[in-house]
Amino acid sequence: MRRYNPSEIEPKWQKKWDEEAIYSVSADPNKQKMYISGMFPYPSGAGLHTGHARSYTLVDSIARFYRQNGKNVLNPIGWDTFGLPAENYAIKTGVSPKVATHENIANFKKQFKRLGISIDWDREINTSDPEYYKWTQWIFTQLYKKGLAYRKESYQWWCDKDKTVLANEQVEGGKCWRCGEEVKKKQMTQWFFKITAYADELLEEIDSLDWPKKIKTMQRNWIGKSEGAEVEFAIDGKDKKIKVFTTRPDTIFGASFIVLAPEHPYLLDLATNSTREALEEYKQTSLKKSEIERQENKEKTGIFTGSYVINPASGEKMPIWTSDYVLGGYGEGAIMAVPAHDERDFEFANKFNLPIIKVIEKSDTIVDDSQYYSGEGIMVNSANFNGQDSSDVREEIVAWLEEKGIGKAKVTYKMRDWLISRQRYWGCPIPIAYDKDGNEHLIPEDQLPVLLPDLADFKPDDSGRSALAKSEEFLQVEINGEKMTRETDTMDGYACSSWYLFRYCDPKNNKEAWNSDLVNYFAPVDYYVGGDHAVAHLLYIRFWTHFFRDLGLTNFAEPVKKLLYHGYINAEDGTKMSKSKGNTVDPLEVIDQGYGADSLRTYEMFIAPYELDASWDPRGIAGVYRFLNRVWTLVNEFTDSDKKEVNNFGEVQKVQHKTIKKVTEDFHRESLNTAIAALMEMTNELYKLKLVGFSKEWQGVLEDLLKMLAPFAPHMASELWEIMGNNTFIDHAGWPKWDDKLLVEDTVQIMIQVNGKLRGKISLPKEHTKEEALLLAKDEEKVKKYLAEGEIIKEIFVPNKLINFVVK
Incomplete structure (x- = not known):
């Protein structure tokens, strides 16, 4: 029997796939399409590591599954080649980004091919190719x-x-x-x-998006829609007004000071001789901080400008301050501070001893021990609006501000252009x-x-x-x-990567960005797979697709139906893999150690549910390699056997059909780790059942095992498919189907309890009487000793599930 040798098998099949171009695809209105893509990679000099391999193996396993199910599968690849790393490398070494990029792409392609990724290479694109970026410019x-x-x-x-x-x-x-x-x-x-x-x-x-909840939440938060009012505060002694956006116009009577962002255009105009130098210094210090730092900083800082505004509701004079917790890009870059009803305003007012005016009285039923109250309640200290509920009066106050010509209803967004x-x-x-x-x-x-x-x-x-x-x-x-x-x-x-999913559908078109008929056939993307770019990239491709829809270039507005957002493969010690730490694992090194691409691919899918992080473990890949060797041995033993009639083929069929159902359903819910576990269990069961010998009917069982294994270990599955006498590609052999009739169990397992505690279990024919079940349960060795401790005063029988003996 031939030894399983990945270094011999894998190049053979990679060459065959390339020569036959079996993964090339064309639009076919008579076939149902399935468009599956990973987020295309930036081809750095470091190449792919095992974390990247996980991402593209996930894409490929799903693509191979649907291809075997008869779908017209588009699984393309491209290179996100513009950007800072290549330019910095060029500045440092003098090597042109164009030259470095082409060298990196060649290495990436080599890695992809050796991993056995089933890509339509005819559709390969490169964002720094003039034939590509011509159309990025056209979209601009x-x-x-x-x-x-x-x-x-x-x-x-x-x-x-x-x-x-x-x-x-x-x-x-x-x-x-x-x-x-x-x-x-x-x-x-x-x-x-x-x-x-x-x-x-x-x-x-x-x-409406079939995306992970956390990604949808991040998208909502990034857009950050806020409804409220824009209010004008007249600057005391100047012919200017400061515009403020507030989501709580009902609290305007409680505003006791104004806070400007340090980058507000009026800031230095409001300075006095005694405050100008300090304001200028504060502004420069603030501008060195990121917005995240400014938002998360718990210690409030600020400078009084020396100027005042008039509260348009109360007529009171209010000081104008600046603080870096106010951002220049949100709203108008200025807030009306209501410290009695906002946490940050309260902290600021406390630090600088500024007035705190309560204008909303919380209900007695509300338990809130904080020194400020941000909820709804009865209006107080608010002129004619006193006694009304704040949630009811909000629109009335906005109308009142509009009538006075000092405010209007407005919607703002946290998202900037x-x-x-x-x-x-x-x-x-x-x-x-x-x-x-x-x-x-x-x-x-x-x-x-x-x-x-x-x-x-x-x-x-x-x-x-x-x-x-x-x-x-x-x-x-x-x-x-x-x-x-x-x-x-x-x-x-990001501009180049906001439309590449559509260029894949028509990559060689030199007359237009794409043919709309082709895009409308293949797109939107059915599965989009990645583990980065949770907000910006995904938001940008959505924006551009809405725009393309409005231009009539597509007949849909959302580019991605289902998003699979995977976790990371970390180093053995649980830290993130990075080149600087020297803890990355090159997939080619793993392949060349003798494990082969199929072991790496299968291990990457088996290590954990795709959405969770996992740590690299060399012992784990060794275990997967042993599993593949067991499949190899099982199939070769069958082909070398006499194939005599056996009397246990019914049991073999049950294992076969149970596994087909499980693996198929696991693929449909993207639970690939449990699909592999089911294949491992099937292999173990077949090893037990083969002890009585092989019959010729095992041919179909083992072929189904290979078909289900092919998405994960395509090289070995293809080789064994050929060894079993097939002269077609396993990719075109279809996906196995299960027969529900063969899933019906002839026996049932019944749990036995004594005084409510599990003490044993029995198996008996599905058709049995209560008396038969009780007799067998009492005779169960582990149960006997507990029954001997007292007298059975009650017997509880739940058909096909449970027996409970109550002993006193």
Whole structure:
């Protein structure tokens, strides 16, 4: 009998799959499609580790299951190649991002193929390929034409030494992550996509998504819809008003001070000679903190501006303060502080000894011992609104503010418009040019793509613009006979990944981003698999798909039907795998140790439910390897056997059909670890049953075992399928079906209790009498000694389930 040798089997089948292109797929209106995709990878120099392997094996196992079930399966791959890591590597080494990216992709492809991932390689895409980013630029032009792409000034992190904008995650303790220099916030003109225009739609459709609850909650919180009122507070002694957004206009009579965000445009205008220096210093200190730091900081800080506003409801003069717990991008960047009814306002008022005015009386039935009260109740100290319930009077107060011309109803969102400008070379160029007067113009569609030039120096220029600013060839462009200067910002990498799922459906189209008929056939995605990008990416692909629907490019608004969000594979000690810690495990190393790809794949799916984190355990993969060897031995013993008639095939069939039902149902609920456990149990049962010999009927049983194993261990399953005399690919052999009649048990198991405690169990024919069951139960060895301790005064019999003897 041949030894199980993955290093011989796996290259053989990988070559066959490639030569026959059996995973290539075309739209077929006569077949039901199944579109399954992982979040496409960034091909770093480090390559895939076993955590990534888990993600793509999950995708592949589901894809293979549905392919075997006759679905027209689209399982594509692409490369998210633009971005900061490749540019930083280029700056450090002088190696062009284009060259480094192609080398990394080659390594990733090698890893994918050796893992046996059933990808349609004809659909491979690369975001830094001009044939791809031409259409990213085209989408930008459509957004621009609809008023959804625009420029405005905004504060950004800035490093003077590196002369570049930094993302929030690149600022560590107020310093640049690369050079260690202190950073600051700088106002710059940047490009944005107006995602807020779709805020309500994106929020309303979350409930209908078949996504994990935690991801849906994160999406809701990110959008952060708040209904309330915008109120104007006149600045005492100045011809200006401060706009404030509040979700509790019913508490306006309790407002005792105003708090501005440190970046509020009025801040320094409100300064006095004695406060200006302190305000400027506080502003700069605050701008070095991330928004998360500012929100989570329990210790309230702040500075009095020296100016006042008039409360439009009470007519009282109120001091204007600034504090970093107020964010410039939310609402109007200013709040009316009502310390009697808001926790943060209460903490601030206590620290700085500011007035606290109660305007809502809580009910006697409410148990709330806090020093502030944020619930509903009866209005007090609120002029004509006293005595009314706060929840009832809220709209009335908004109407009163509108009538006085000092307020109006308003909805705000925590979500801001999507900042897409990057002062980087290695990104999709923004298709905009500026005339001599600084006016912006779209690059005409027939001049797309705006190509990235090949450069030798990838550092930003002295003004902080991307390296593109150094290329005269790139900068100069002629539009409608007028010489103009190109935009040197490139787009956020998320722009390229917001539409790739549709390009997969029509990847070689050079006339349009995609053919709508093809996209409407394959998409939306049936299964989208990933373990990162819980908010931003998922929100962006939803935004763009809603926009595509409005343009008539798709007939659906939501891009993903079902989202599978998997846990991480951690290092052996439970810490997160990372290259910097040196604790990653290369899947090729595991494969080359002799375990093979099938053992790795099966172990990754067996280690834990897909949604949970798990720690890498070499002993676990050794156990899975032994299981696959047992299957190998079982099948080869059968093929080498005489195949005589046996009298226990009925028992074999029961094991077969019980497992088919279990594994099929487990796949439908994505419980792949329990599906593998069922296959292990089936193999163990067959080992016991084969002791009396094999009959020729075992052929179908073992073929069904291989069909169910194929999604996890496709190489070995294919080899054994061939050894059993089949000359077709197991991928096309269909999925086994169970017969409910063969699942009916001939015997039942009855639990035996004595005085309510389990003392034993018996098996007996399904058709039995009460008397037979009681007699057998009393004769059970473990039960006898408990019955001997007293006299049976009662016998409780629950048919086919339970006997309880009451002994006294």
